[in-house]
Amino acid sequence: MLIGIDAGGTRTRAYCADATGRPVGTGDSGPGNALGVRPEALVRHLSEAMAAAVPAGMRGRGAVVAAGFAGGGYGRGRDAAVACLARALEELGIEAAALEVYGDAEVAFASGPGAPADGLVLIAGTGATAARISGRRSAQIVDGHGWLLGDEGSGFWLGREAVRAALWALDGRGPHSLLVERVLELAAPGKDRDDRPLLRDVIADWAYSRPPAALAALSPLVVGTAAEGDQVALGLLDDAADELADKLRVLGARRGELLVATGGLIAPGGPLAGRLAVRVESMGLRLTAVRDGGAGAVALAGLLTH
Amino acid sequence: MLIGIDAGGTRTRAYCADATGRPVGTGDSGPGNALGVRPEALVRHLSEAMAAAVPAGMRGRGAVVAAGFAGGGYGRGRDAAVACLARALEELGIEAAALEVYGDAEVAFASGPGAPADGLVLIAGTGATAARISGRRSAQIVDGHGWLLGDEGSGFWLGREAVRAALWALDGRGPHSLLVERVLELAAPGKDRDDRPLLRDVIADWAYSRPPAALAALSPLVVGTAAEGDQVALGLLDDAADELADKLRVLGARRGELLVATGGLIAPGGPLAGRLAVRVESMGLRLTAVRDGGAGAVALAGLLTH
Known part of the structure; x- marks a missing residue:
């Protein structure tokens, strides 16, 4: 057995x-x-x-x-x-x-197919990690450093960037996009949209009162507003896919080697699967996604x- | 009284x-x-x-x-x-x-001199905030969003970037600089410098076992290694000063208006005071530092x- x-x-x-x-x-x-x-x-x-x-x-x-x-x-x-x-x-x-x-x-x-021994693996869910596998063991690991220190391109990262986009709009540093409106609906429902000091406080209370990794729950909101054509959300999805592809570059990805991908963002049907596929193709790789x-x-x- | x-x-x-x-x-x-x-x-x-x-x-x-x-x-x-x-x-x-x-x-x-009524203020200590003051009250605030969501260029930010520099070196994403060595001495004293998986674990344990803002305690280490000529540390100080100057740009800084600066990083003698002075001078501003x-x-x- x-x-x-x-x-x-x-x-x-x-x-x-x-x-x-x-x-x-x-x-x-x-x-x-x-x-x-x-x-x-x-x-x-x-x-x-x-x-x-x-x-x-x-x-x-x-x-x-x-x-x-x-x-x-x-x-x-x-x-x-x-x-x-x-x-x-x-x-x-x-x-x-x-x-x-x-x-x-x-x-x-x-x-991956045939329980492979050598190649690359990329995990992108709440966190994000890439590794080179040699003889079925990790030979080099990139990222996976968590919400405080890394995980760029992960679900947490997308959610945190969505909240930051809202704060930047309140600061006057960024546009008041659809994504920003959706974050405000979630974090500051019913609050006066013109009272910036109030909204700053309410968002801070909301974000700091829960475990940081819980911000990953906002990643579907980024995906949803991107689907509605929001430029800020589309930009975040592109940035996330860039961040994930960069981790593979650090591992010295070689043309044609096996790349296994898993995690909610890049597993089959995942919101970054298409964007990531395009990026790794230019590196001579093809995504083999597993559940x-x-x-x-x-x-x-x-x-x-x- | x-x-x-x-x-x-x-x-x-x-x-x-x-x-x-x-x-x-x-x-x-x-x-x-x-x-x-x-x-x-x-x-x-x-x-x-x-x-x-x-x-x-x-x-x-x-x-x-x-x-x-x-x-x-x-x-x-x-x-x-x-x-x-x-x-x-x-x-x-x-x-x-x-x-x-x-x-x-x-x-x-x-x-500031004469208890001024209008101008700009920049605070950079553990956190980082900039504000436009009008009639002695904040009319617009930029950043101050704390360790999870902002404070770029703050003492916390410098400390976190120092730890990230160490993790990036372990990932193979960055150089093993003097700054990296100093972070390892602090967070992983006596550990084998060639055992990257071990060092990754030890640094994560170290960083996640304390309050995030405590990473600000590492900012003097960045300042110290920069003084010894470390390029990674020097780059972080430059980036921090850029981040702080950017907050003033968002506030629409006007040539010649009063800019009051305070906080450990930019108060008189602070490690970013000189770098910031150069940047704001190009914006037509002069730092008036207060304790x-x-x-x-x-x-x-x-x-x-x-």
Whole structure:
């Protein structure tokens, strides 16, 4: 039996397959960032996801487990991930014949066709990270530094830039566009549009009273106003795609190599998928988009038995 | 008796003067941001600062009080400032014959020669704000949006950019300069300089485990390495001065009008004072630097009696 786990900042997903890789079950639970989620919660989320994925009758048999964790590719995050995964397996009565822990970029990349060993991976959801994968392990990582220090081009970044566009309009530094109006409707509903000092205060109260990463919830608003032709929103989407492409340039992208893309912004149908495709094409690359790292985790589990 | 108060994000300062403006006493206490400090603490800080500034024998007489608060120029912040100031005065047994509350930009500007009524003010310390003052009140404010949404060119911004320079070097996006080395010494002392994944984790842990504005504490490190000729640090100081000058451009700075500057970065001897002076000179302006808003608060108190 193969168990693949994709544990990210938003949720933990478990996939169970038979020895040939044929799906048997899946399960979901809460956040699984190995550096950001407390151990008790991480154990619970792993246990809940696996409980739903692994049929009760198949537990106890020797399972092969591969798990990718946001923040879990290295050092303290990896140690936490290994420890919590072991506890969750024990709780469920699953004895692992083999177990390996990866970073989220590694399982995302392995979700590419044929569980590839070498190439590039780009993740753009709430955060943004690019990595060069060599021998199925991250050889170089660009960004993923989070809301305070980086993640340019991510969903958080788009949402924050939308709020900044509103503040710049209030400062007299930018136009009062449709995007600005939509941000004001959300953050300062019913307030007098001509009372700039009031609007400044209300927006600050609104933005600073929640976790910074929650600004990612505004990215659909940027996408929506861009679809209505708003120039500020269109410019932000272009800038975001530029920022993501730049991360691949830093990795020394080579013509023709595999590029696996995942995350809400660039997965199939994602709002930046088209813009990013154009940019990477000029670099001699083609996007291979995957929904998440689940298939890669199962594939890596399969490889552990060889 | 005149009481002037300059209540900022870092500390609250009270100044007492006789009716002619001659200094009688001064006092200091903790943070006084009207939007960021809880009422009980704000009352305490105001009370402590005034208790030290106003001789016991002079209390009870009709005082004229003018107070400038970070976050206190408008709306909810102003309401909080007025209420807390009234409570602090009552605690000390001081009956105010007149009382007025201002924003920090307004008292800083009034600290210019002759308690001027019209012109520009630029504040650059932990945060960064510019304002056009008309009739001693802010007519337009640019920035001051804080660490999540703005304050480009501030002490926080310099410190954050220093950490970003270190992360960019680890990503392979920028040079391993002296500034980067100094950030690593501070945030990752004794760690293997060749273990990039480890350093990424250690820096993230370090930066995210404290309040974001605490990154302003790194700005002296940028100034120090710039003095040693580090190109990355020199570039950041130039960028910060550009960002500050841009805020004045947005305000439609006119040749020859008064520009009052204050805050640790641009007050007399401040690390950006020279760079900023060059930039505003090309705009037809000259920096009039003041140490803080205390003198302006006392001057505004004096004007309340006329």
